[in-house]
Amino acid sequence: MPEGYASNLGKRADMNEGKLIGMKSHDCHVFMETLIPIAFSHLPERIWKPITEISLFFKDLCSGKLLESSLDRMKENILVTTTKLEKIFPCDFFYVMEHLPIHLVQEARLEGPVQTRWMYPFERRNRPNRNDEGDIDPLFPPISIFNQNGRESKKRRKRGFTDMEIQSAVTHILLNCPDIQSYVNLFVNTWGNEAIYTEFSKWLRNYDEYSSVQHLQLVKEVALGPQFEVLVMNKYCVNGFKFQTEEVSRNKKTNNSGVYIQGDVDGTGQTIKYYGVIQEIIEVRYSGWPNKKIVLFRCEWFDPSHRGTKVDHQHNIIEVKHTRKYRSYDPFIIAQYAKQVYYASYPLRRDKNDWWVVIKSKHVGRIEIDNVLDMAYQNDVAIVQQQVDVELETTLQHHQHILEEVYDDGILNVEEEISENEENESFDDEEWDDNENETTEEEEWENDGIETSEEE
Incomplete structure (x- = not known):
């Protein structure tokens, strides 16, 4: 965990x-x-x-x-x-x-x-607080994607970026930078979505009409791409989570390498969620002034299709097949957008050896709230489906298919029984009184004969 x-x-x-x-x-x-x-x-x-x-x-x-x-x-x-x-x-x-x-x-x-x-x-409150995310550098540029805080690992090393990694990292940063979204829309309207991952960064470098951008020089520097030399670390704390690479977490009791992020919308209108494991934590730096740097996670993703990811909507269980990887090369995500998960294996099911259950982690010492106060009314939101299989109310099903019927007619409330008994008793009294006052036809005929003789 x-x-x-x-x-x-x-x-x-x-x-x-x-x-x-x-x-x-x-x-x-x-x-x-x-x-x-x-x-x-x-x-x-x-x-x-x-x-x-x-x-x-x-x-x-x-x-x-x-x-x-x-x-x-x-x-x-x-x-x-x-x-x-x-x-x-x-x-x-x-x-x-x-x-x-x-x-x-x-x-x-x-x-x-x-x-x-x-x-x-x-x-x-009984333990000392710790600044897990560091302080914001006042010299950071006003572009929002670079103005982020986080606590880095002290042990870092340098390595070079390959051409394939630079292409993927630059495209991912540009597509997630709010200050460049207007140019992303312009490129999509001209060239379409298919060319955005291969040609957008080149197109933005050669684009000259920056008059509508507030931070003109900064956008130009971002469009030119980062430095080829990057810093690699094993740990990074951000958003209340502590992230570590898979290699570091492998020999520990805790595992902080699981990560997931929401991607694009598929053809059915649903957002694709990608689940993976962190392989490297990289700090990318840009040339120019002020200093611009951003932390990326290089991840290995599981297959987000139905072959590699299963969702049980009734019981809210998500499973990933850890032996099936995502084929497309898109390994980088921005650290501030990542959320933490951990994967649990099935202990006694041999048919599920290749499947892990995804369990989402929570922020440490944080409660997220929206700006709308009316919605104030862990799982973030309880959205309960009608997920319980309701059986017939008058039938209890046995595991050997033996049915035990419950008859509502034989079940009476105590007050109803008392009231019925009282009614029965009162009815018996009235019936007894009526029996006393009843006379037979012979008695009535004899009485009538006596009355007529007296009149005569």
Whole structure:
């Protein structure tokens, strides 16, 4: 796992008794929200699904933002999930705490997101703060892509850039520089998207009409490309993450080399997400004054197509095939745009030996908020789908396909039983009174005969 994400869970495992001991509350959250679906993936689907659903419930409940629509779905899903768990585990397992999740949705609705109520911020105050991202150099140019902060590694070495690396790095920097987007649009309208990766940097070097750009000289220097000599480092801290190369992380308990970034939009209108591993951390410098430098990650990407990346939308599980790599040569990303992930393998599934589960990491000591305060109402946003498979309410399905029917007619409320008993008692009294007042036809005829004789 990345550094600062959780403690070393391997030390908490007791192999003799087969259980985890000595876990802190944060470790329990990590295990419950992220590792349970992976650890128990070898179980039958009828058992694995309810366990995964309760894991997703707590993951959504602990999100930084809670939507009203998501809370409504969570309230419906947790009832069905609890019923499924009652069919799997014995009755003695279910005490008050096992039924408590049913009420947590209402608590979140009344008190807001969980990060305003848990104790982790106060625990972090008990240790000294550290500037993980350094300070912004006041001599940096006003172009936004170079005006970034980060803490570099002290151990650095120099090496030369190859022609292929320069072409790819320069194109990536230019396409992600906001001050040059107007020229990117002009080139695309003239030459199309296909030539942008091979010809845009050359076209921009020879372009002369810079009158519309505010920072004329700086854009010219950026268009000429960086220096051929670059600085290579093994560690870089930025955006609350600590990134390391794959070689450095290989022999450590923590792994900080996983990275992902959002790419272009595909033909279906969805954004392509690239998952990979950092191979090198490179600092690129430009000529001219003021000093201009930018940190790039050279990554090895997994195949983003359906052959190399699978997404289970129902259970929110992303898998990558680590033996299948991305064929196109586009290894560089800007460090400030990178986000950290780590990859977990399946422990007991031989059919999944080539697949890793992608788990997104969180910033250390940060809570992201948008500028819109109305959306204030970890997973960043809890967007809950109708993901729980709802069975028939009157049927409990056994694993051997034995159906147990529940008849609603035979189940009465206590108050209804009392009221019905009272009605029956009152009805019996009235019936008894009526029986006393009833007379037979013979008695009525005899009475009529007596009355007529008296009149005569």
